[in-house]
Amino acid sequence: MDWFTASDYWLSRLVFQRALAGVYLVAFLTAALQFRALLGSRGMLPIPRYVERMPFKAAPSLFHLHYSDRFFAACAWTGCAVSAALLAGLDSRLPLGAGMLLWLLPWLLYLSIVNVGQTWYAFGWESLLLEVGFLAVFLGNDDVAPPVVVLFLLRWILFRVECGAGLIKMRGDACWRKLTCLDHHHETQPMPGPLSWFFHHLPRPLHRVEVAANHITQLVVPVLLFTPQPVATAAAVLMVVTQLWLVLSGNFSWLNWITIVLALSAVEFPYDAPPTPDAPLWYEIVVLAVAALLVYLSYHPVTNMVSRRQIMNRSFDPLHLVNTYGAFGSVSRIRYEVVVEGTADDVPRADSDWREYEFKGKPGDPRRWPRQFAPYHLRLDWLMWFAALSPGYAGSWFGTFVERLLESDRDTLKLLRRSPFPPDAPPRYVRARLFRYRYTSWRELRETGACWERTYVREYLPPTRLAGVAQRS
Known part of the structure; x- marks a missing residue:
């Protein structure tokens, strides 16, 4: 033919x-x-x-x-x-x-x-x-x-x-x-x-x-x-x-x-x-x-x-x-980010030494400029964006994610840019807080060197420790 x-x-x-x-x-x-x-x-x-x-x-x-x-x-x-x-x-x-x-x-x-x-x-x-x-x-x-x-x-x-x-x-x-x-x-x-x-x-x-x-x-x-x-x-x-x-x-x-x-x-x-x-x-x-x-x-x-x-x-x-197929049938007007932190303190307080986990792609440190990763797909980072939109998007996996951070799980830590804790000394508590992020202006960028400005919104996950781990006083 x-x-x-x-x-x-x-x-x-x-x-x-x-x-x-x-x-x-x-x-x-x-x-x-x-x-x-x-x-x-x-x-x-x-x-x-x-x-x-x-x-x-x-x-x-x-x-x-x-x-x-x-x-x-x-x-x-x-x-x-x-x-x-x-x-x-x-x-x-x-x-x-x-x-x-x-x-x-x-x-x-x-x-x-x-x-x-x-x-x-x-x-x-x-x-x-x-x-x-x-x-x-x-x-x-x-x-x-x-x-x-x-x-x-x-x-x-x-x-x-x-x-x-x-x-x-x-x-x-x-x-x-x-x-x-x-x-x-x-x-x-x-x-x-x-x-x-x-x-x-x-x-x-x-x-x-x-x-x-x-x-x-x-x-x-x-x-x-x-x-x-x-x-x-x-x-x-x-x-x-x-x-x-x-x-x-x-x-x-x-x-x-x-x-x-x-x-x-x-x-x-x-x-x-x-x-x-x-x-x-x-x-x-x-x-x-x-x-x-x-x-x-x-x-x-x-x-x-x-x-x-x-x-x-x-x-x-x-x-x-x-x-x-289709994409972005709706567009968010406000950017929220879930910031995950851990502390080695025996008793979690607001003034404890909370240290932030850094992700590879999603915004975190306001001074850290975004990098190009596509076409490589950072799956955890993408799901963290959905988690910030609503906890319902993270209900099936976020709790286990926190548990793996408390265990200092090697494979989970590989998904992150940096853990603030040594592999052999995991945090006693992990918490998550919701922040509002916005791009800085040209003037703010020149004065602070930060591309983001973030404002605390509310608690996303209260301080959490592994079940069965006793709290020391």
Whole structure:
């Protein structure tokens, strides 16, 4: 079938596949380095306890069959190795079927992680990586030109990512319609980056232009993805530019980067593709069958997008094959942060020697400037932002987190930038307090050197010690 492939997109596929492999590598590396404290046997939300109550059918995962910390580590590091091999182009050196199986392996491994990841993996970019990663299995390698239907479905994902985000904004917070959300967003976003302070202090008229441009990029430009070239390429490039602007303004894990990866698949690069043989019949049948399945499963995301009660970042099937997306349907006007402190004093008092734990990414010391971590995902830091919005977001894990600090648990301390206590001398008490944070002005920055100013609001968690530890007097 001559229409089945599009040789003009040979380089587009190559760029897409290598970039996607890079995102996979970051995702598996994040899992390998953080899982013990978050999901391990002694983690804050242990996987063994979760799989006992969650049926395999509802959340398919290798860890239903067997779990140990060593086995999880093996899966995560295997994912890193396979991702690195794909990044190096190993799939292009294999026969078509073997290359597809190689792309299937990281998808299966990451699906197994996400489906037992609970709160730590309840982010839209987890499902997005799985949906894109599943399609990548059927994109082929050097043995065949890129299938048109898969290229179309990649654009369909990009359309839903952008349009879903645009619609949730217009239906959600009124500040998006008034073009005023960026008066607050750079200050209150989950994890500011090193340039977020400067973005916040841009002139307000420019913020209005930013919001208007965002609406155009998310609600108008995605339609152009399905127009002839070079219009589709121009639309994709505009999306890439917009995503790079977001990369500069904050730390959003790999959400922006995988959106860029999707956009690159729609770019028609000026390149003479090498000759490729016709696609084998079995490959055409498999691709068309998968495409038909994904179109059928798209019913729920489409009805959700057109619904007045649109929800964002939801998967409609346990394999995360077709999902709905969206971000920042509402924008916080005030930034709150939970500050965690410990003391070695035998009796906790207001004037005790309380020492603050420092996190890697979330704001803490007002003088410490935010760093760039994305596309790497600091899962604990992100959940601490939600915990500051409401204790209900932290009810399942925060108590265990405090317990691990009181035990000076090595794996938990690795998630932090710095513990104020030596590993062999943990605190006797830990407390948490809620502060309001705001960016300093240009004048305050010059005078104090601090990018944040914080004000005490209330107690978040009273001084707490390990059960069974006697208080000395």
